[in-house]
Amino acid sequence: MAPRVGIVGAGHCRFGNSSDYDVVDVIAYSVNAAFRDAGGLNLRKEVDQVFVANMAAGLFNRETALASAVISRMDMEPCPAELVENGPASGASAVKLGYMAIASGMADVVLVAGGEVMRSVTGWESTDIVATMAHKEAEYNMGLTLPGFAGMFTRLYMERYGLTERDLALVAVKDHDNAAKNTYAHVQIPVTIDAIADGPNADVVNNYVAEPLRMYSTCPVTDGSAALILVNMDSPKAKLFRKKPVRIAGIASATDTHCVHNRKDPLVLEAVRLSAEKAYTMAGIGPQDISFAELHDAFVIFELIVSEEVGFFERGTSFLAVRRHETDLNGRLPINTSGGLKAKGHPVGATGVSQIFELVRQLRGEAEEGRQVKDPRYGMAVNFGGFGNNVVTTILAKD
């Protein structure tokens, strides 16, 4: 039987603009924070394996082989270390590999760190770099970007299910409210529905990015990092750490077609559904057991569609739940308590680790006042790379 794997250390930097700093330092900052959280920096000598998640430092920062750099910056040689690149799902993929390293018996303690410094280039260049994960001939060469795909996706959803632009704004208002209370969020400013949808200046404040998506339907360009320490809960080493492990109850991934147009239904994110089903099976629970969730809302439409694919709501009804405030912090099923990618920010290589960092904080009861979910038992994170073509779902449990 595979050992139980838990998280005993969690670190995070304030997301925002770190473009004056070396991406390796930005990642090492959160590694330091994770060790301090776990009981002390000396614990880095107990680590058997390191996974560093990063999507494109070679393009954003002209730096490559970040795992070796982080190891050296943290004085952790000769610990084995590998870089994990899986688009914007790099972070959760690194956590999955950390889980597998422990479950396989090859390691007892694994450090997972993710980071990205994207604001070192212009916003236009950043959009282009992220778009390189699309199909080269059939998508990237056309000039298509991720906002473009999300715009087309949103229009189709609106046509089929009756979603409105105001519904998208309601999701943004909720996410910004949550981020305003989150110490680590990029945009800690609440917004009102009047300012971005109902008021006379809403068209100016909340301009179109990729119609029908507007600025407040889209995540900012963000720098930042997060780190986690995973341990074999059945190993004597688990006792070295001061905090009770938060158990990884389920973690699984799935893939879908590289080209979005080649999906049977362009509105179905099959890889989200499959990865969630596998994670539920591994955890021995179902969607009704989830207390709160961090869903990959690089565009707010994703928060809605992912919440349907993982079984929280019937297809085409998630926005009705948002209207009823069911996904608010005090609602029936809080979603994106951190502010989500929309407002906390989306440093692509860090995001998956950051989402799980938020699950750990909530399950430990360590979230800020006014942002803590009441008595959570299971938290879910969905992190995806590409336009939903490589998805990792993670379920953490408070035992």
Added chain:
Amino acid sequence: MVDFSVYGEQTPHISAFRCEKCGTLYYPAPMVCRKCDSIRDPTTNKGWEEFDLEGPCTLLTWTRVWNLPEGFNRKFLMFGMVEFENGLRASGRVEMEGDPQIGMKLTATTIEADERPGKPVKVFVFS
């Protein structure tokens, strides 16, 4: 004397592929047929028929993008996803006055675009 020069305008095309063993159509090119497991050798395309993907198509969805990537010196571009009469789908640019409508009939042609550095690339235009 042989003249190796190439003169005259060449019309760009984007290729789709048909597996000759089972007839399944693909765009873009696959490496293996999902239906009969036939392998496509990208240097010869032996066993695969290559044909131009163009002509009548139906608009499935569209967007107007205002934050274009580096190199696109335009205010906005429209993009769309279409389905051809043979069932193949593609994404590309939409060019027309005003707003397109989902379900409208369009015609796909191919242009060469050079907004980004490097060699020009082939781009679908649905109009």
